[in-house]
Amino acid sequence: MKFCPCEDGRESRGVICDFHPARMSSKASHACLSRADPSVFTKKVILKLPAKFDLLPDAASYDAAVEALYALAFGPGRHAKAAARLREGHQSRRDVSFVAMSGGHLIGACRLWPLVTDQGQEILFLGPIAVAPDHQGQGLGGELVEACLTASDRLTGLPVILVGDLAFFEPFGFSQAPKGQVTLPGPADPKRILWRPAQGADIIAPAGKLLKNA
Ligand SMILES: CC(C)(COP(=O)(O)OP(=O)(O)OC[C@H]1O[C@@H](n2cnc3c(N)ncnc32)[C@H](O)[C@@H]1OP(=O)(O)O)[C@@H](O)C(=O)NCCC(=O)NCCS
Secondary structure: OOOOOOOOOOOEOOEOOOOOHHHOOOOOOOOOOOOOOHHHOOHHHHHHOOOOOEEEEOOHHHHHHHHHHHHHHHOHHHHHOHHHHOOOOOOOOHHHOEEEEEOOEEEEEEEEEEEEEOOOOEEEEEEEEEEOHHHOOOOHHHHHHHHHHHHHHHHOOOOEEEEOOHHHHHHHOOEEOOOOOEEOOOOOOHHHEEEEOOOOOOOOOOOEEEEEOO
């Protein structure tokens, strides 16, 4: 069978996809094989192609799709968590939050929220992070976290805190917040309260009750 593994018609190494030239974008994040021998277009070859997605700063126009993804990833119980109370009725920092798009579909999202401790320390709250089930395990979750942290370091210089798995977040510089020093507006497993100082900033561990920051 002859078809193009490029799917979205991007250009790579100066080769334009024959199958989708009208939809070509200037980004070259994967190799389009459409001019190669069609016999190589087997399922095996396609599975070996690198994942294709674009990371874009968050925007209001993505809100409905992001909510649908979070509902799929976390279910209705997500609203009952203490972390949710820090986000309800609050606005995330769009400039340091990112979505992942593939073929016009939103397949991943990670948001950062402005908080302050009751002791006056400004801090960003990361989450939720979610990747669509059929795109997991391809490095996208890691790239979303990296994008948010890089933007946050550059634009805010603030530490970042979250409630999540240390195994996932440790490679990005997160460690457990000092036990008992940080509280949320509800119960949270202290082992899952993680933080990371901004790169190049003073290492001052967060302490106090987390509150929304306008
Ligand atoms: C967690 C999640 C965002 C990871 O996205 P992903 O695109 O599959 O992650 P990546 O492919 O970038 O994986 C990065 C690494 O983290 C590991 N990892 C993935 N999910 C993990 C988890 N929940 N706990 C620990 N490690 C995890 C992967 O094995 C991988 O390790 P490796 O680099 O050694 O192979 C995704 O699985 C998801 O949306 N899960 C449902 C929502 C959720 O639980 N979010 C909160 C996580 S605290």
